[in-house]
Amino acid sequence: MKMKTAAFTDKMILVRGGGDLATGVVHKLHQSGYQVLILECDRPSAIRRHVAFCEAVYDGTAEVEGVVCRRITENDIRTQCRKCWAQGEIPLLTDTHGKHIRELEPEAVIDAILAKKNLGISRDVAPLTVGLGPGFTAGEDVDYVIETMRGHNLGRIIKKGSALPNTGVPGLIAGIGKERVIHSPAAGNMKNICQIADLVEKDQVIAMVGDTPVKATISGVIRGLIRDGYPVFEGMKIADIDPRAEQKKNCFTISDKARCIAGGVLEVLLSCRVLPGTEKAVRNKNL
Known part of the structure; x- marks a missing residue:
């Protein structure tokens, strides 16, 4: 050929x-x-x-x-x-x-x-x-x-x-799917309390949208968090938590x-x- x-x-x-x-x-x-x-x-x-x-x-x-x-x-x-x-x-x-x-x-x-x-x-x-x-x-x-x-x-x-x-269902990480992704509970501007790579516990407040708190849905490491000050709408994806706390380094790699x-x-x-x-x-x- x-x-x-x-x-x-x-x-x-x-x-x-x-x-x-x-x-x-x-x-x-x-x-x-x-x-x-x-x-x-x-x-x-x-x-x-x-x-x-x-x-x-x-x-x-x-x-x-x-x-x-x-x-x-x-x-x-x-x-x-x-x-x-x-x-x-x-x-x-x-x-x-x-x-x-x-x-x-x-x-x-x-x-x-x-x-x-x-x-x-x-x-x-x-x-x-x-x-x-x-x-x-x-x-x-x-x-x-x-x-x-x-x-x-x-x-x-x-x-x-x-x-x-x-x-519409996130892929599983350590057996956890939709629970690891956080959507905005309200419309307004983001005010981040935690940062990407921070370790958090379930129900910990990680950010505010206006006067509404955004709570961690699971314990783990914050893998993703939308930019501070970003105007979000209710239901918008704004954060992602990795349940594998030991995988913190993954926050910085492709x-x-x-x-x-x-x-x-x-x-x-x-x-x-x-x-x-x-x-x-x-x-x-x-x-």
Whole structure:
């Protein structure tokens, strides 16, 4: 069988979304030598903030596992991207609706917003399009879909059809599912009393929403907590507790789920012969 010719690219890989799962994808692509640009909304609501590049929207930069993400502006986007890449950083641009996608002419677009629905991506925006999780149909609105549901098919590439529908039930950690996720008991601004990585006991007040206390639903370590001062609505996911108190270090590292999904995205790029630029590929050979 005749081998396909490898298509090295110095064009960007554009990832929509900078939450913790999207960050796992971006981190792996960056470490693999790809030039990645993140598009994020102007007020992201990440829970696992220590492992979410979207925090750069607020702080200007965000660092996850030794990789720095830097917020850029709409002024000469390509020049700013090249500067970030030359410094070994990942640029992030606030662009909620993806208005800059077509003009940037990326080699591939990865929709990692994980909104459980398609927020405006179509197959014609780039030579290769990938959607993460439910809300996309492979072969229709995107070329490929990556399964995001925990289980046997997590990270699997779907070439035709859709990912499993959202159940609304969090995956089990140490046998605990929905009890570990905390939703806001009221509408208002967050006032955090505890911080990510703090050990808490069940029913301990970890935050306030206006005048309403937010209590820990189980004992464990706070793995995720929405940003202090963030305006939340009643029922919004605002915190996540890991019952495994000894796993405190996990608050600062990319999850197994994110890495598995990232592996599926990387496999799509490689199988479609979208390879990192030759200069980067050579430089990373000895990692």
